[in-house]
Amino acid sequence: MFSVPTPRLRQDARMKKMILALAIAGFAASPLMAQRRAAPPPAGAHEQEGVLILYGATDFSGQSQRVTGAQGSFSAPFTIRSLSIRPGDRWQICTNANFRAPCTTVTRPIADASILGITGQVGSIRLLPDPNAS
DSSP states (O other), rough: OOOOOOOOHHHHHHHHHHHHHHHHHHTEEEEEHHHSSSOOOOOTOSSSSSSEEEEEEEETTTEEEEEEEEEOOOOOEEEEEOOEHHHHHHOOSSSSSGOOOSSEEEEEOOOOOGGOOOSSSSSSEEEETTTTTO
């Protein structure tokens, strides 16, 4: 026995296709996807090993501050909106002083720090050792 699609079944199928299309469009517009299309850091911004550059605006613009080495009590003169590091470096950024949680590890330049949950000041920053070093 075969059933003939009813207008209701056709409407349900169209609704599912529309929801799927909207979900795909929403994913494409997500901050992570936007991060991949973001402008690269300025030339030379992340060439030096062990240097983190913080920016006051997204896309590596605005005020900037260079950080080298561990800063157990850190305060930037602006809200951090993006940051640049040399590929291969690993930096730990903590909300609280003395590297107390919550912390996040950064392994690449970040054009919009809000995707990491960094939306304001940070309390401490340090360069982490290379896990592949002997």
